[in-house]
Amino acid sequence: MNLQDKQVLLTGASGGIGEKMALALEAKGASLILVARNRNKLEALKNSLNYPQRHQVLCVDFNQSDGIEILDEFCLAQVKKRRIDVLINNAGNNQFSFLAQRSAQSLQQEMHLNLMTPILTSQAALGWLQRPGIILNIGSTFGSIGFPGYTSYCAAKAGVQRFSEALDRELDGAGIRVLYLAPRATATPLNDDRVTEMNRRLGNHSDAPEVVAQHVVTILEKERAAMWIGWPEKLFARVNQLLPKLVSNSIRKQQDTIHHYINQATSK
Ligand SMILES: NC(=O)c1ccc[n+]([C@@H]2O[C@H](COP(=O)([O-])OP(=O)(O)OC[C@H]3O[C@@H](n4cnc5c(N)ncnc54)[C@H](OP(=O)(O)O)[C@@H]3O)[C@@H](O)[C@H]2O)c1
Known part of the structure; x- marks a missing residue:
């Protein structure tokens, strides 16, 4: 898709990756609907463009029961004035902890x-996206590789990958593509100091969020079904x-280091 004059709805817009995506998409000529919980951050981002x-x-707030309804009502009203061409599902969070120490509520x-x-x-x-249109779901390397401390996050991102694949096939010929992009570790507030330090100790490369933003532009322009960022991930x-x-054997060798950093949070 050529992004010039397209309208893109971007969730998680105020986050580390979302902010750089907004810049990169604007540079391609797109208009944006910037979505997150914190209005001040969203307004600051909008004014920085x-x-x-x-x-x-x-x-x-997608974790409130009316979250989807608010988004849906806004978009149904919006498309009476101007089409929405792309939805990017980028909002996300995680907690680096042992499953045994998580509350049921935080997992849910x-x-x-x-x-x-x-x-x-x-x-x-499906009720308001323009045809041709694109849904882009932001996954993670952890959607493909189960990693200690991220059990539920790995499950969720693996689910997002399979969901994207299934819906892309379900909508084949209907004018909507459903794409999946899996970043590896990226330097954003999602990763606290422990995770950043652990990645450094394990030799896991961390990308700048601009790298992910450039891949977002590429996957949208080329309409590739799925992309993973970075070697060797x-x-x-x-x-x-x-x-x-x-992979289990390789993670086993890193287990002491991984547990060391998980335990740092647990003991706080
Ligand atoms: N950073 C990484 O290492 C990495 C690696 C692979 C994949 N990813 C994926 O990339 C995406 C962006 O991550 P990021 O690193 O940019 O994270 P981030 O800096 O923590 O940003 C998260 C964004 O999601 C929004 N958000 C959080 N909870 C929300 C809720 N309940 N309702 C609505 N919006 C909510 C946040 O804004 P508010 O707090 O204002 O709502 C913020 O805009 C996520 O899907 C993440 O899983 C990240």
Whole structure:
């Protein structure tokens, strides 16, 4: 899709990756509907863009029962004035902890934001998204590789990948593509100091959020069904499908380091 003059609804817009996506999409000529919970952050982002008057903000908490309804009502009203061409499901969060130490509520909220929300916004979008249109779901390397400390987040992102694939096939010929982009570790507030330090100790590369933003532009322009960012993560994602034992052995060697950093949070 050529992004010039397209309208893109971007969730998680005020986050580390969302902010850089907004800049990159605006540079391609898109208008944006910037979505997150914190209005001040959204307004600051909008005003930091080159053409603030082209963009809008929408405050939604997807973990509230009326979150999807608020988004849906806004979009149904919006498309009476101007079409919405792209939905990017980017809002997400996670908690780096042992499963045994998580509350049921925090697990439910993590699953809801990372998995149910993209499913429900995609369902809603079928009622207002322009044809041809694109739904882009932001996943993670952890959607392809189960990693200690991120059990429920891995489950949610794996679900997002399969959901994207299934819906893309379900809508084949209907004018809507459903794409999936899996970033690896990226330097944003999502990762606290422990995670950043652990990644450094394990030799896991962390991308700047601008790298993810450029991949977002590429996947939208080329309409590739799925993309993984970075070597060797791209390779590990494939190896984990074919030879999961190899990846388990490699993670086993890192186990003491991983547990050390998980325990730092647990002991706080
Ligand atoms: N950073 C990484 O290492 C990494 C790696 C792979 C994949 N990803 C994925 O990339 C996406 C963006 O992550 P990021 O690193 O940019 O995270 P981030 O900096 O923490 O930003 C998260 C965004 O989601 C919004 N958000 C959080 N909870 C929300 C809720 N309940 N309702 C609505 N919006 C909510 C936040 O804004 P408010 O707080 O104002 O609502 C913020 O805009 C996520 O899907 C993440 O899983 C990140």
